Amino acid sequence: MERFIMKDLIKWKNRKDRKPLVIKGVRQCGKTYILKQFGEENYEDTAYFNFEGNPALAARFEQDLDPKRIIMELGVLIGRKINQHKTLIIFDEIQFCNAALTSLKYFYEQTPEYHIVCAGSLIGITLSKPLSFPVGKVDFLTLRPMSxxxxxxxxxxxxxxxxxxxxxxxxxxxxxxxxxxxxxxxxxxxxxxxxxxxxxxxxxxxxxxxxxxxxxxxxxxxxxxxxxxxxxxxxxxxxxxxxxxxxxxxxxxxxxxxxxxxxxxxxxxxxxxxxxxxxxxxxxxxxxxxxxxxxxxxxxxxxxxxxxxxxxxxxxxxxxxxxxxxxxxxxxxxxxxxxxxxxxxxxxxxxxxxxxxxxxxxxxxxxxxxxxxxxxxxxxxxxxxxxxxxxxxxxxxxxxxxxxxxxxxxxxxxxxxxxxxxxxxxxxxxxxxxxx
Structure with missing residues (x-):
């Protein structure tokens, strides 16, 4: 099903000043589906990671927030290399891992060549809490139910x-x-x-x-x-x-x-x-x-x-x-x-x-x-x-x-x-x- 937000996602992909992207939206409005579709249609590969009930994934962010180490270990988790510019990295239900939210700052500052999109059904709740959120280091889009x-x-x-x-x-x-x-x-x-x-x-x-x-x-x-x-x-x-x-x-x-x-x-x-x-x-x-x-x-x-x-x-x-x-x-x-x-x-x-x-x-x-x-x-x-x-x-x-x-x-x-x-x-x- 066509979603008009796809045009905004493509604009984000092509921006020279692109930052990690956070998709906000109410539960069941199609965030995961649209991000996977975006990856399939616009990248050579999509690396999908869901933080809900996944302690092994969250552990990749506990040692430190070095983006190069994290990228390497994420590649080991999925069994293939994550390539700059060619792979879309999806962090789903990211509100379950505060360290992953914080890491977006370092991905932006140190490895902006990686394309990272994040989603969470209650991300608005997470953003309202006093966490170490990377203010100014991420882009935002909101997906709502179909118009x-x-x-x-x-x-x-x-x-x-x-x-x-x-x-x-x-x-x-x-x-x-x-x-x-x-x-x-x-x-x-x-x-x-x-x-x-x-x-x-x-x-x-x-x-x-x-x-x-x-x-x-x-x-x-x-x-x-x-x-x-x-x-x-x-x-x-x-x-x-x-x-x-x-x-x-x-x-x-x-x-x-x-x-x-x-x-x-x-x-x-x-x-x-x-x-x-x-x-x-x-x-x-x-x-x-x-x-x-x-x-x-x-x-x-x-x-x-x-x-x-x-x-x-x-x-x-x-x-x-x-x-x-x-x-x-x-x-x-x-x-x-x-x-x-x-x-x-x-x-x-x-x-x-x-x-x-x-x-x-x-x-x-x-x-x-x-x-x-x-x-x-x-x-x-x-x-x-x-x-x-x-x-x-x-x-x-x-x-x-x-x-x-x-x-x-x-x-x-x-x-x-x-x-x-x-x-x-x-x-x-x-x-x-x-x-x-």
Whole structure:
């Protein structure tokens, strides 16, 4: 399956100032697979090393951090020579060996001719701890669950993707194409973007098989709490994690600590919440009261919404039947807005890795997302269907007079006095549309 990060990996390979590369990303998003594919397609050889449960490998870094000795001994471990420039060295689950993390500094300073990439399902947790991490001596990339355009391609719709990628806001999408895109969009809400889930859907088109894989992933996340989190935080992590669907389904969507556990306050749960954020499992979207640059300066850290990194896992955790999404069941109406917002958020974060904000003015109006694209700020109102009435966006527009306001819904392209409707299945291309 095609992943857009491959282009960034090739750029890294060709850079003259290349440093060891660390790939961050939530568990099961495809880090190991993409690195092995990258090695197979761009190097003569790939030397793969996994630190999880491998003391013999970790021992290679205990004597000292001399990169030439380490390279020689790693070659002995795999039974072949590791060549400069020709071999891609993969350190997987590197967070299990602090010395290996530290060694990246010396690989960069003393043997930059070796190409080293590292991955770890909880590398964000590792980086948040006070370890001897080689700050400034490594490059970073983040791999997330498959985006919607990657999902389109994975479903053998490359020509459809090329067609919509070149659309402009002056175009009208023919209904037969719009119908196919809406079906793909609804399927994506069900499966999400975890590569194993998408592969199982493509192989079987069996929702029960999809949900079986999703349950395996969700169980693995819970096991990560027990294996890697501070003991005192484990019950809190589980409670926060399981409360997300319910919190999003509330009318305001605001995260309330007391809804996690009666009587709980921020100081009781904020460390556990930060663990989930560092692990890449959730996104924290802060409220702002004024759309001015930088947006972060006008945010309120105590008022936020919590979304998940994958819409498919959100749906599965909520136990929402797939048929409710395909049929637009009335019983799904209240949760539909939360699912749609989570989808749009994930696509926005895929643009540049930045989490947007949302705007709220007292109890009178609320706009789902506020994004900054270069030097321009755009409000984005998310609508789950073709019912696009929005008093809140009207209040925002009246107050701040934005150059362009965005509404994302299942409607076709439409520009109406500065209000641009972008179909939900095209929100990933927002940068092109606001500049066309």
């Amino acid at each position: 919607f355009p990657e999902f389109i391609i994975a479903n053998d719709e490359e020509m459809l993707f090329e067609y919509i990628r070149n659309l402009n806001t002056q175009d009208q999408i023919p209904q037969m194409f719009a119908d196919k895109l809406i079906t793909l969009y609804k399927t994506y809400l069900i499966t999400g973007g975890m590569p194993e889930v998408v592969a199982k859907w493509k192989e079987t088109e069996d929702i029960s098989e999809v949900e079986r894989i999703q349950d395996v992933i969700l169980n693995a996340y819970e096991l990560d709490f027990a294996k890697h989190a501070p003991v005192s935080d484990i019950p809190k992590l589980s409670l926060i994690w399981k409360s997300i669907p319910d919190q999003l389904s509330k009318e305001s969507g605001k995260f309330v600590y007391g809804h996690v556990k009666p009587g709980a306050r921020a100081k009781d749960l904020e460390d556990a919440l930060q663990w989930l954020i560092n692990a890449g499992m959730v996104y924290k979207v802060l409220k702002i009261e004024k759309p001015a640059m930088p947006l972060s300066a006008y945010s309120d850290p105590s008022y936020f919404k919590l979304y998940m990194a994958d819409t498919g896992l959100l749906r599965r955790m909520s136990r929402l039947p797939a048929s409710s999404i395909y049929k637009d069941s009335a019983l799904y109406t209240e949760f539909k807005g939360a699912m749609t917002e989570n989808f749009v958020l994930n696509e926005l974060i895929n643009l540049h890795g930045e989490v947007p904000f949302y705007w709220k003015s007292g109890n009178t109006a609320e706009v789902d997302f506020i994004v900054q694209l270069e030097e321009r700020i755009f409000p984005i109102e998310v609508k789950a269907s073709t019912n696009v009435k929005s008093r809140s966006l009207g209040v925002y527009r009246e107050k701040y007079k934005p150059e362009i306001s965005i509404r994302s819904s299942l409607m076709n392209f439409k520009m109406d006095e500065g209000l641009l409707n972008i179909p939900l299945y095209l929100i990933w291309n927002i940068e092109k549309f606001v500049n066309s």
